[in-house]
Amino acid sequence: MSHDHDLRLVAPFSPTIIKATMPPGVVERLNVRIDEIVASDVEVAARDWSAHLAGAVSTEIRFTDVIRETAELTDFLFDVARTYTYRCENALMHFSDYERTEELEAKKLRIEIKEGWINDMVAGDYNPAHFHQGCLYSSVGFLRTPPGYEAEFAADKARQNTAGCLQFIDSRSAVGVKNLFTVKPVAGDFYLWPSWMLHCVYPFRSPGVRRSMAINLALA
Numbered sequence: 001m002s003h004d005h006d007l008r009l010v011a012p013f014s015p016t017i018i019k020a021t022m023p024p025g026v027v028e029r030l031n032v033r034i035d036e037i038v039a040s041d042v043e044v045a046a047r048d049w050s051a052h053l054a055g056a057v058s059t060e061i062r063f064t065d066v067i068r069e070t071a072e073l074t075d076f077l078f079d080v081a082r083t084y085t086y087r088c089e090n091a092l093m094h095f096s097d098y099e100r101t102e103e104l105e106a107k108k109l110r111i112e113i114k115e116g117w118i119n120d121m122v123a124g125d126y127n128p129a130h131f132h133q134g135c136l137y138s139s140v141g142f143l144r145t146p147p148g149y150e151a152e153f154a155a156d157k158a159r160q161n162t163a164g165c166l167q168f169i170d171s172r173s174a175v176g177v178k179n180l181f182t183v184k185p186v187a188g189d190f191y192l193w194p195s196w197m198l199h200c201v202y203p204f205r206s207p208g209v210r211r212s213m214a215i216n217l218a219l220a
């Protein structure tokens with residue numbers, strides 16, 4: 001082909017999701033702290049966050065204070081949220097023929113942690129489709145899965161492999177674009193997305209706890 005027709009894709013409306021891996025030491029330390037909290041009826045009652053959430057989830061506890069005082073975690077969150085913001089903005093700036101993105105890089109983005117909570121789910125728990133209000137970004141870090149979960153997920157193969165999964169929902173579909181995007185929980189995996197995006201969590205059957213940490217973020 002002699003001409004490339006100056007082809008350039010632009011995706012200004014697609015909701016973008018970023019995936020990262022949490023530092024392993026952080027996952028271990030958070031689990032130790034959460035295990036202490038859930039072992040105490042008094043602390044669970046004091047931190048109960050279920051009235052603010054949509055889920056049919058056994059234990060939902062507010063965790064914002066611990067998140068804010070765990071420097072390794074806040075550093076990680078700021079890195080991921082800043083990278084996400086820069087990359088999304090850069091993609092559009094390049095399309096608009098902005099060669100220089102130094103200004104954007106130099107702009108110190110201040111990321112604010114709005115709320116964070118822990119979801120300890122057991123067999124049969126689920127989280128119906130919902131979105132998060134009062135923030136710009138929502139995120140989740142997976143901290144633990146039940147011992148039998150891998151086998152259960154593998155056995156689910158004949159269907160849609162949704163057992164215990166987080167699923168993002170967007171009404172539009174196109175070539176190369178899905179309207180459902182399903183994420184299998186793996187301890188250490190972390191995802192961040194625009195807070196308006198609908199998502200849900202499917203139930204599982206394995207004994208044990210599926211633990212995730214949800215964090216709402218904003219640009220200050």
Ligand SMILES: [Fe+2]
Binds near residue numbers: 130214
């Ligand atoms: Fe959620």
